[in-house]
Amino acid sequence: MTETAAPEALELRLRQQVLLSEFGVEALRASALMPLLQRATEMCAEGMQAQFCKALEYQPSQDLLLVCAGVGWGPDCVGRATIGADLASPAGFALKTGRPVISNHLENETRFRTPTLMAEHGVRRAINVLISNRDGHYGVLEVDDTREGVFGEADIAFMQGFANLLGSAIERLRSEAQLRIALERQDLLTREMSHRIKNSLAVVAGLLALQVRGTDNADVRNALADARARVEAVAQVHDQLWRLPDITRIDVADFLGALCGKLAESAGAHALRCRAEAREMPADLAIPLGLFVNELVTNAIKYAYPGGQGEIRVEAFSRDDGGLTVAVSDDGVGLPEGFDPTKARTSLGMRVVTNLARQLDGALVVVPGPGARFELRMAAQA
Numbered sequence: 001m002t003e004t005a006a007p008e009a010l011e012l013r014l015r016q017q018v019l020l021s022e023f024g025v026e027a028l029r030a031s032a033l034m035p036l037l038q039r040a041t042e043m044c045a046e047g048m049q050a051q052f053c054k055a056l057e058y059q060p061s062q063d064l065l066l067v068c069a070g071v072g073w074g075p076d077c078v079g080r081a082t083i084g085a086d087l088a089s090p091a092g093f094a095l096k097t098g099r100p101v102i103s104n105h106l107e108n109e110t111r112f113r114t115p116t117l118m119a120e121h122g123v124r125r126a127i128n129v130l131i132s133n134r135d136g137h138y139g140v141l142e143v144d145d146t147r148e149g150v151f152g153e154a155d156i157a158f159m160q161g162f163a164n165l166l167g168s169a170i171e172r173l174r175s176e177a178q179l180r181i182a183l184e185r186q187d188l189l190t191r192e193m194s195h196r197i198k199n200s201l202a203v204v205a206g207l208l209a210l211q212v213r214g215t216d217n218a219d220v221r222n223a224l225a226d227a228r229a230r231v232e233a234v235a236q237v238h239d240q241l242w243r244l245p246d247i248t249r250i251d252v253a254d255f256l257g258a259l260c261g262k263l264a265e266s267a268g269a270h271a272l273r274c275r276a277e278a279r280e281m282p283a284d285l286a287i288p289l290g291l292f293v294n295e296l297v298t299n300a301i302k303y304a305y306p307g308g309q310g311e312i313r314v315e316a317f318s319r320d321d322g323g324l325t326v327a328v329s330d331d332g333v334g335l336p337e338g339f340d341p342t343k344a345r346t347s348l349g350m351r352v353v354t355n356l357a358r359q360l361d362g363a364l365v366v367v368p369g370p371g372a373r374f375e376l377r378m379a380a381q382a
Contacts, residue, residue: 016047016158023162027169036169037069044143044162045071048155052123052144055166056083056091058137065091065139072144073121083115091115091140094128098137100156101128104149118144127151129159133167135174141166187247194241201235226298226348229266233294236262237287250286252316252324253278259290260314263297269309270301276316279324281381285360289326292356296328296374299349304332304372322380329373341366341374 023043030036037055045053054070054077064082067073073081085092090101090112104125106114118126123144131138141163143151208228212221240258241247253276260274281289293314300312315327341350341364353374357364362378 012047012049013154013158019043019047020158020161020165024165027165030169030173033170033173034069037166038071040141040162040166041069041071044141044159047158048127048143048151050143050145051147052121054078054142054144055131056095056140056142058085058095058139065089065095067117068139073117077117081117083117088113089115090126091128091142094130094140095137098130098132100130100160101126102151102156103127104151122146125149125151127155127159129156129163131163131166131170133171135171138167138170190247191241194238194247198235198238201231201238205231205235229298230291230294230352233259233291234287237290241283241286244283248283249280250283251278251280252276252326255286255290256293256314256316256326259293260297263294263301267297267301267312270305271309271311272297272314273311274314276314277318279316279318281324285381288356288359292353292360292376293326293328295349295353295356300328300330300332300372304330306333319377324378324381326376326378327367327373329367329371331371334370335366335372339366 041053041055052072054067056065057068059066063085065085067077067081070078083089083091085095087093087096090103094101103109106124124146126144128140128142131141141159205228208224212224215221256276257274260272264272297312310332312330317325319325341354354364357376360378362376365375367373367375
């Protein structure tokens with residue numbers, strides 16, 4: 001900064017405070033480092049009324065400082081040019097000692113050598129401050145100029161403000177990146193676990209199928225077949241879960257549609273229809289919900305139409321109170337008079353259904369009318 005009259009100097013310092021404030025907001029909002037570094041060099045050069053500014057990233061393997069962002073330099077400098085990080089260079093001294101460096105007469109400087117990059121651009125004076133945070137030293141922020149003038153202590157305060165904001169932003173961005181990596185790894189492990197559970201359940205289902213073929217007792221065969229169907233239902237749920245983009249949430253429409261598609265394979269001549277609204281719910285409810293629908297659809301396939309084929313419907317829709325209703329219905333022979341699912345102690349299937357409804361924190365309602373209609377009325381989910 002050249003020597004200025006007192007009013008001009010005051011106006012400049014006020015402008016610097018405005019720039020620092022504006023950059024502070026940008027640093028808090030930044031989601032990528034390089035654009036933020038570039039913006040810092042632009043605003044810092046403006047505030048210092050300087051021709052050049054650059055952000056230098058320390059490369060410890062080579063003990064060099066890389067120009068990673070800058071303004072005023074040639075087109076091939078940013079991302080390529082380097083400066084020595086030893087104590088004989090101004091930027092290197094600031095990095096290694098943590099102390100700001102002002103050199104107002106580089107051509108007569110005896111403390112440091114003039115880096116080649118600066119000599120090529122005719123730089124006569126420079127000021128360097130350290131960019132640092134709790135993770136260590138990131139590098140150096142430097143302002144340069146070819147014109148005569150004097151950088152002073154007030155300029156150090158202004159530049160150090162930018163450097164401090166950069167240091168905090170770099171620390172935050174690195175922490176966020178590490179957190180994303182950890183979350184992605186956790187997501188991958190969870191998907192892998194769900195995939196392996198699905199494969200393990202498929203093995204169990206296969207063993208039950210072998211047991212069915214190995215017995216002549218009809219009751220045992222039926223019990224084993226029912227057990228196999230329930231195991232396959234759980235496996236089907238896990239097969240869907242590990243493929244989801246967000247394994248913490250499921251879309252009810254997609255989930256029930258895929259489940260009904262699988263159930264239709266064993267529906268024989270019956271038509272299985274699914275009509276579900278697009279709505280999200282926590283993934284930990286997927287298994288009990290899938291088993292609930294599987295149990296009722298399987299029962300309808302077995303018992304609703306003893307004389308032939310018919311239609312079985314699975315529906316899911318939102319209620320006015322924000323809750324979700326999942327229904328399974330048919331137009332078959334209907335339920336016995338006075339049927340109460342909570343008292344159907346002789347039926348394992350109905351005991352499973354009532355327990356699953358309780359697990360889902362929903363009310364199981366048998367709707368009167370032709371055929372059979374079971375509704376699970378769940379409360380609104382977060």
